[in-house]
Amino acid sequence: MSEKAKLVLGEKTYELPVFTGTEGEKAIDITKLRADTGFVTLDSGYMNTGACTSAITFLDGEQGILKYRGYGIEEIAEKSSFIEASYLTFYGKLPSASELKAFEERIASYDDVPEGIKAMIKAFPKDAHPMAVLSSNMVSLSAFYQDMCNQDLSADQKDTAIAQLMGQLKVMAAYAFRHSQGKDFVKSDKKLDYCSDFIHMMTGDKNVNKEVAKALDILLILHVDHEQNCSTSSVRMVGSSKANIFATISAGVDALWGPLHGGANQAVLEMLEEIKNSGNDYKQFLNDVKDKKSGSRLMGFGHRVYKNFDPRAKIIKKACDSVLSTLGVNDPLLDIAKGLEEVALKDPYFVERKLYPNVDFYSGIIYRALGIPTNMFTVMFAMGRLPGWMAQWKEMVEQPGFKICRPRQIYTGDTKNVYKDIKSR
Ligand SMILES: CC(C)(COP(=O)(O)OP(=O)(O)OC[C@H]1O[C@@H](n2cnc3c(N)ncnc32)[C@H](O)[C@@H]1OP(=O)(O)O)[C@@H](O)C(=O)NCCC(=O)NCCS
Structure with missing residues (x-):
């Protein structure tokens, strides 16, 4: 007999x-709840809401497990390429x-963007945030590839979409960076692998x-997918209206930009710089975080889902040590980060709240060692997350019973106001 909740x-x-x-994982299926009872569920921040079923990524926040399509992230990071x-x-x-x-060749064949996109990048102020450039470039592709904007893409068009966007996102990200430096664009070289070409x-x-x-490459692998996070949910939400693929992915870029999501790696470095500039007093910084008056958080710590070590943070920490020693970089920010981590992991405030380092805590230090400036960090995250967004979108549009996403609410506003004429207000 199948299990029921009462x-x-x-x-x-x-029932x-x-x-x-x-x-x-178990879920109570409330699809018919409102029709049967007149009630809806109330769950702000979607803390307990499974918005979909998905066969892409499994994560267990309590155990610190992350798998893509049933393969552990540790094995993928070690044996696969991005x-x-x-x-x-x-x-x-x-x-x-x-x-x-x-697949590699198809992605590499998208080695440039239309002239209009290039002109657009050049029209941005040099100090524009590259996420602003990326987001507007992404949605603007819909004006240049109108044949890819139909409501329902064919299987062939979906194959084109993943290759095209992976190829062109790399190009747009690199061009946005070159523009911010006041330098000419560098043409892609198909002979190089994806990451080498991007660095080139x-x-x-x-x-x-x-x-x-x-x-x-490892950093991008670690970012590929993370089930129903804010940007992926945004992609599903926008894509569910059958908005075109460029608009849909641009929504993911926008959601990722926020400091509580993809913008956190930039915020981590800014925090570490601030601690360095104030005389390396990370213990005082942690005290300020804990008393909450300053409103600052220990960026790169804590996660909505992981209440244990983020498995990606372990891999990144190892990669961080290896990259810094390979390049012979001695970064004082790494020492501050390690000091913060050591103290925080023993501090009852962080222990009781199950706050552990997340993927962003060390990624910024690697990017810095690779010469990638702080405001490009979230762009790197977007490059890594793009295939995940595309996979989640594809899964959603192909799922039987596909519906537009439209949550409900419980209204708590005024109920009967008397309208006053503008002159008497
Ligand atoms: C990721 C994050 C948004 C998850 O938030 P959440 O699941 O909504 O958790 P909450 O904001 O409810 O926090 C629970 C408690 O831990 C505290 N807390 C959470 N993250 C904290 C952090 N990084 N530093 C200090 N305190 C933190 C909250 O103040 C709250 O304390 P309280 O119970 O005394 O009110 C949050 O941990 C955060 O802001 N982290 C820093 C930003 C970051 O690194 N983001 C990248 C995520 S990959």
Whole structure:
């Protein structure tokens, strides 16, 4: 007999189906709740709401587990490339050698953007945040590729969309960076792998250090997908209206920009700089965080879902040590970060609230060592997350019973105001 949950409302008892996921997660299916009872659920911040079923990413925040399509993140980060992890996420299986090669070539064939997009990048102020440039570039692609803007993309068009956006996002990100530096755009080189080419397009140097490219590749892998986070939910929300793929992905870029989401890695570095400038007193900084008067948080700590070590943070911390030693970089911010982590992990405030380092705590230090400026950090996150957004969008539009996303609310405003003429207000 299938499991049921019982809900007692006044005199009546209702039975609600229980849905069990493949990793044993359980959910009470409330699809018919309002129709049967007249009630809706109230769950601000969606802390307990499963907005969809999904076969892409599993994460267990209590145990600190993250898997893409059933493969542990540790194994993917060690054995796959970013392009392979993207294929896995989007197509649901690891590619064969020939499938991977074809996918890489298809992405590399999108090695430039229309002249109008280039002109647009050049029209931005040099100090514009690159996320502003990226977001507007992304949605503007819909004006240049109108044949890709139909409501329902064919299977072929979906294959084009993932390759095109992965190729062109890299180009737009590099061009936005070059513009911010007052430098000419550097043309992509198809002979280089994805990350090496991106570094080449940023620096103009084709001799990219292999370790550096590998570190960037790992960082992108770690960001590929993270189930229903704010930007992915935004992609699903916007995509559910059947907005075109460029507008849909641009919504993900916008959501990612916020400091509580993808903007956190930039905020971490700013915090570390601030601590350094105030004489390295990280203990005082932690006291300020804890008394909450300053309103500041320990950026890069805490997570809505992970109440244990973020498995990505462990991989990044290791990569961080290795990149810094390979490049011979001695970064005082790394010492501050390690000091903060050590003290915070023993402090009852952080222990009781289960606040552990998240993916952003060390990623900024690696980006810095790679010569990537702070305001590009969130752009790097967007490059990594793009295949996840695309996979989640594809899964949503292909799921039987696809519906526009439209949450409900409980109205708490005035109920009967008397309208006064403007002159008497
Ligand atoms: C990620 C984050 C938004 C998750 O927030 P959340 O699940 O809504 O958790 P809450 O904001 O309800 O926090 C729960 C408690 O921990 C505290 N807390 C959470 N993160 C904290 C942090 N980074 N520093 C200090 N205190 C923190 C809150 O003040 C709150 O304390 P209280 O119970 O005394 O009120 C939050 O941890 C945060 O702001 N972290 C810093 C930003 C960051 O690194 N974001 C990247 C995420 S990948």
